[in-house]
Amino acid sequence: MDLAAYATANLPRYTSYPTAPHFVPLAADDHARALGRIGAGDALSLYMHVPFCHALCWYCGCHTTVTRSDERIERYALALLAEAKLLHAALPAAHGPVTQLALGGGTPSALGAQRLAGVVRHLKRLFPFAPGAELSVELDPRTLTQDVVDALAEAGFNRASLGLQDANPEVQEKMGRIQPVE
Numbered sequence: 001m002d003l004a005a006y007a008t009a010n011l012p013r014y015t016s017y018p019t020a021p022h023f024v025p026l027a028a029d030d031h032a033r034a035l036g037r038i039g040a041g042d043a044l045s046l047y048m049h050v051p052f053c054h055a056l057c058w059y060c061g062c063h064t065t066v067t068r069s070d071e072r073i074e075r076y077a078l079a080l081l082a083e084a085k086l087l088h089a090a091l092p093a094a095h096g097p098v099t100q101l102a103l104g105g106g107t108p109s110a111l112g113a114q115r116l117a118g119v120v121r122h123l124k125r126l127f128p129f130a131p132g133a134e135l136s137v138e139l140d141p142r143t144l145t146q147d148v149v150d151a152l153a154e155a156g157f158n159r160a161s162l163g164l165q166d167a168n169p170e171v172q173e174k175m176g177r178i179q180p181v182e
Ligand code: SF4
Pocket: 052, 053, 054, 055, 056, 057, 060, 061, 062, 064, 105, 106, 107, 140, 163
């Protein structure tokens, strides 16, 4: 009973840090000033968000949207490349290598194998990557294909989070995410 009461409490989503109550409006130059504090040799961690899913799970609080439009995904991939260039230009020249790259979402594999490989190639051209850098990706086992797995392996990804949430078929039905073990 105590636990049930706890479950009804309004709490910040654990997946964001700092959590939403700590978000504050940014001034126009806050981003540039934060990047300016990166010192010579400081390692970089990059995060790339892919806000697309094949279908929405009913419990999801992630920033994502359903699309089947390849044209829309293509435009987003091009925007990612453009933003990476802007970021590269805004960083102090003497920054250190990338030690972590995380692809999250949404469903990063929604980009498809070729675009995923292209985006990572682009990032590696712009930024030096440390040997053994941690490259991680969130994957939806329901839509994952062998060509995406191959592209990620080829690009050097060495960590994957396979979203499962719950293996119980009844729970899966109630949360709008059906994924049999097979
Ligand atoms: S696949 Fe992941 S990101 Fe997309 S709606 Fe489901 S839980 Fe949210």
